[in-house]
Amino acid sequence: xxxxxxxxxxxxxxxxxxxxxxxxxxxxxxxxxxxxxxxxxxxxxxxxxxxxxxxxxxxxxxxxxxxxxxxxxxxxxxxxxxxxxxxxxxxxxxxxxxxxxxxxxxxxxxxxxxxxxxxxxxxxxxxxxxxxxxxxxxxxxxxxxxxxxxxxxxxxxxxxxxxxxxxxxxxxxxxxxxxxxxxxxxxxxxxxxxxxxxxxxxxxxxxxxxxxxxxxxxxxxxxxxxxxxxxxxxxxxxxxxxxxxxxxxxxxxxxx
Numbered sequence: 001x002x003x004x005x006x007x008x009x010x011x012x013x014x015x016x017x018x019x020x021x022x023x024x025x026x027x028x029x030x031x032x033x034x035x036x037x038x039x040x041x042x043x044x045x046x047x048x049x050x051x052x053x054x055x056x057x058x059x060x061x062x063x064x065x066x067x068x069x070x071x072x073x074x075x076x077x078x079x080x081x082x083x084x085x086x087x088x089x090x091x092x093x094x095x096x097x098x099x100x101x102x103x104x105x106x107x108x109x110x111x112x113x114x115x116x117x118x119x120x121x122x123x124x125x126x127x128x129x130x131x132x133x134x135x136x137x138x139x140x141x142x143x144x145x146x147x148x149x150x151x152x153x154x155x156x157x158x159x160x161x162x163x164x165x166x167x168x169x170x171x172x173x174x175x176x177x178x179x180x181x182x183x184x185x186x187x188x189x190x191x192x193x194x195x196x197x198x199x200x201x202x203x204x205x206x207x208x209x210x211x212x213x214x215x216x217x218x219x220x221x222x223x224x225x226x227x228x229x230x231x232x233x234x235x236x237x238x239x240x241x242x243x244x245x246x247x248x249x250x251x252x253x254x255x256x
Contacts, residue, residue, distance in 0.1 A: 022055045031141055035071035091218050092124045095248045099126045102244045106237060108225040111136050115153040118168035120144050134200045134224050145169045147199035148207035149222045155187035156209045156217030192242050204230040206238050208245035213253040221245040
């Protein structure tokens with residue numbers, strides 16, 4: 001499965017506190033999906049060597065980082081954080097049953113995605129029993145640029161957050177930016193977005209927002225399938241996805 005190696009847009013070393021520097025290191029390790037050398041961490045985080053080693057020493061003592069043969073990766077305590085997230089996440093708890101039902105009905109993969117630090121992060125996934133190669137799996141992220149999930153999240157961000165995400169992922173003179181902004185407006189009106197091979201070749205996707213009663217998007221529900229399997233049944237898959245997202249939204253708002 002393709003790995004996302006694009007780090008989140010993080011503050012520079014001169015703009016952050018000691019706590020922030022430790023979080024920069026953790027966030028970088030979390031988004032890479034592989035162990036990293038100190039040199040790679042320095043290049044990615046812009047931290048000085050002495051600062052990086054201080055943060056790594058502290059994180060290793062607490063169990064958040066593990067070092068093996070000069071390479072660093074998230075440590076055992078990160079697993080406890082992940083377990084706590086699974087047990088406590090309000091959004092995942094209320095979405096899981098609907099995701100399982102939709103995956104069984106469609107025979108395709110269903111993901112729950114949120115926007116974090118200019119990235120679309122998959123916080124839960126129900127995989128299809130059929131083969132599918134895509135960049136999303138639980139815990140993975142892709143930049144908020146292309147694909148149904150990213151565009152759905154972008155379209156439903158508050159104005160300030162949207163501008164920050166666009167600034168983080170696109171150059172101000174990007175010729176495609178005006179068209180994207182117009183597309184985001186159309187997505188908000190339609191209530192869903194479809195993509196074809198924008199992130200992974202040969203993958204069709206449809207995404208709809210999970211909304212609070214105040215119409216604030218908590219995340220996006222996305223159904224993914226190979227384009228060849230989606231052919232001829234795209235309207236049914238879109239309807240299924242939109243209805244499921246609405247049900248999750250209603251369940252969340254009823255619970256609160």
